[in-house]
Amino acid sequence: MSAVTSGAGPAVLDRGSLILPYTRQDDHFIDGAWRPSTGTVRNVVVDPATEEAWGEVPNATAEDVDRAVAAARRALPGWAALAPSERAALMLRAADELERRAQPLAWTNTRENGSPLAETSGAAANAAGILRYFASLAGHLETPDVRPFPNGAGETVVSWDPVGVCALIAPWNFPINLVVIKLAPALLAGCTVVVKPASPTPLSIRLVVDAVAAAGLPAGVVNLVTGSGSVGDALVRHPQVDKVAFTGSTPVGRRIAAACGELLRPVTLELGGKSAGIVLPDADLDELSRVLIRSCLRNTGQTCYISTRLLAPAERYDEVVDAVTATVAAAPLGDPLDERTVFGPVATRSQYDSVLEYLAAGHAEGARATTGGAAADLGRGYYVRPTVFADVTPGMRIAREEIFGPVLSVLRYEGVDQAVELANDTTFGLGGIVFSADDERAYQVARRVSTGSIGLNFFASNHSAPFGGRGDSGLGVEYGLEGLHAYLSPQSVHRRARR
Numbered sequence: 001m002s003a004v005t006s007g008a009g010p011a012v013l014d015r016g017s018l019i020l021p022y023t024r025q026d027d028h029f030i031d032g033a034w035r036p037s038t039g040t041v042r043n044v045v046v047d048p049a050t051e052e053a054w055g056e057v058p059n060a061t062a063e064d065v066d067r068a069v070a071a072a073r074r075a076l077p078g079w080a081a082l083a084p085s086e087r088a089a090l091m092l093r094a095a096d097e098l099e100r101r102a103q104p105l106a107w108t109n110t111r112e113n114g115s116p117l118a119e120t121s122g123a124a125a126n127a128a129g130i131l132r133y134f135a136s137l138a139g140h141l142e143t144p145d146v147r148p149f150p151n152g153a154g155e156t157v158v159s160w161d162p163v164g165v166c167a168l169i170a171p172w173n174f175p176i177n178l179v180v181i182k183l184a185p186a187l188l189a190g191c192t193v194v195v196k197p198a199s200p201t202p203l204s205i206r207l208v209v210d211a212v213a214a215a216g217l218p219a220g221v222v223n224l225v226t227g228s229g230s231v232g233d234a235l236v237r238h239p240q241v242d243k244v245a246f247t248g249s250t251p252v253g254r255r256i257a258a259a260c261g262e263l264l265r266p267v268t269l270e271l272g273g274k275s276a277g278i279v280l281p282d283a284d285l286d287e288l289s290r291v292l293i294r295s296c297l298r299n300t301g302q303t304c305y306i307s308t309r310l311l312a313p314a315e316r317y318d319e320v321v322d323a324v325t326a327t328v329a330a331a332p333l334g335d336p337l338d339e340r341t342v343f344g345p346v347a348t349r350s351q352y353d354s355v356l357e358y359l360a361a362g363h364a365e366g367a368r369a370t371t372g373g374a375a376a377d378l379g380r381g382y383y384v385r386p387t388v389f390a391d392v393t394p395g396m397r398i399a400r401e402e403i404f405g406p407v408l409s410v411l412r413y414e415g416v417d418q419a420v421e422l423a424n425d426t427t428f429g430l431g432g433i434v435f436s437a438d439d440e441r442a443y444q445v446a447r448r449v450s451t452g453s454i455g456l457n458f459f460a461s462n463h464s465a466p467f468g469g470r471g472d473s474g475l476g477v478e479y480g481l482e483g484l485h486a487y488l489s490p491q492s493v494h495r496r497a498r499r
């Protein structure tokens with residue numbers, strides 16, 4: 001492969017034989033088989049690096065949605081009746097099948113949303129890890145949970161039933177991971193599912209479903225319908241759906257929450273963020289630079305939990321700005337199919353327009369771009385130059401709204417109390433980081449930030465720890481035992497103490 005540029009300016013990769021043929025799909029996965037859509041409307045898949053359409057999938061009709069939900073409903077009793085360890089065994093096979101498809105998954109994902117191969121080449125292994133983690137919790141469901149009455153009058157046996165048929169609605173930024181993070185706990189719990197991927201990324205989810213089918217799950221346990229937001233809406237409101245799990249934007253999350261509130265339907269929402277990275281005065285800036293892109297601009301800035309507001313102490317402000325500017329400016333921007341690329345295009349035309357609008361707002365409101373600050377001209381593709389804005393003040397749009405593009409805002413603070421105040425001056429509460437040479441000091445500051453997850457000198461997801469947001473960042477959690485319980489409904493059987 002030809003080089004992408006490092007630093008100064010981007011170059012275009014000669015894709016040559018890398019271009020895959022146009023792929024046209026006409027079916028949804030329903031009741032254990034690929035079945036033709038009953039409709040004629042197709043959604044086109046566009047490669048954001050070239051702006052070319054390279055695939056299409058059917059937009060599900062109401063009838064397709066009904067069929068998928070009915071299949072999930074029929075499969076529910078049989079799947080729920082299996083021992084959790086039997087379900088776990090099939091999940092482990094699905095994990096192996098996913099890993100077997102690592103390369104096509106990575107390439108498809110990259111061509112759908114422009115995530116660099118360096119990112120997507122780990123997607124299958126990560127998804128397999130999620131399935132294996134939840135499979136490892138089977139014992140938790142098989143051990144009876146007996147709780148004595150506090151007054152000694154008897155005891156209660158607490159059992160966990162699957163919540164039922166689940167609608168899993170996923171976004172495009174990490175399409176594989178964000179489907180499997182829902183699918184794995186749902187399957188272990190004994191739920192059956194209908195998956196609705198985001199419009200830009202249906203083809204990678206077809207591969208995920210192929211992997212699950214190859215693992216031998218019974219027909220109807222996992223179903224897939226593709227299509228636009230209205231297909232998601234039909235699933236959310238479908239009378240035979242028992243639970244909704246959604247990752248995506250806060251406005252759509254609110255609409256889903258409203259519908260589920262009306263229906264008294266359990267819902268898990270993982271929404272947007274505007275997390276803060278607090279750089280304490282003793283922070284090691286070399287270490288900050290090493291983790292900066294993964295922690296603050298991962299996936300071309302299209303990651304919900306990244307710390308896109310960097311809070312720097314006044315006395316080291318210029319030093320921090322210089323360090324992050326140098327790191328961002330040196331990271332290769334280019335074709336996401338090149339393994340050295342760090343920043344690819346943003347995922348869609350509308351995302352591109354939206355990010356450019358934020359850049360214009362940043363300039364207009366008086367922020368100073370120390371690198372980037374404009375679109376990148378590679379001849380084609382939705383490329384934005386990775387941008388660091390300095391002199392950002394808390395009221396600016398770029399300090400308040402989720403941009404979901406390669407844009408980092410650096411704010412100044414005076415004293416740690418103001419740093420915490422600024423970190424909490426947001427309607428969101430999803431991620432965050434505290435950078436410090438002293439872990440205990442960083443931990444004490446982290447505990448003062450109102451957020452669902454926060455890291456000390458780095459950020460990463462831990463499959464065994466709950467991940468979820470506060471405020472506008474969502475409701476409920478994924479991952480961990482708590483994430484499994486989102487797919488379970490408890491039943492308490494009380495019995496008298498034996499004499």
Ligand code: NDP
Pocket residue numbers: 169170171172173196197198199200227228229230231232233234236247248249250252253255256270271272273303304351402403404
């Ligand atoms: P959306 O919230 O619109 O989409 C997420 C998923 O929901 C997609 O599958 C979408 O389908 C579906 N959907 C859309 N409308 C409805 C509805 N009324 N009922 C049920 N499902 C629906 O995100 P966008 O793709 O439009 O991204 C916009 C912004 O959202 C980004 O700029 C970013 O700020 C934020 N975002 C946050 C993510 C996160 O990880 N928290 C992930 C992605 C986006 P379809 O794709 O067909 O419209």
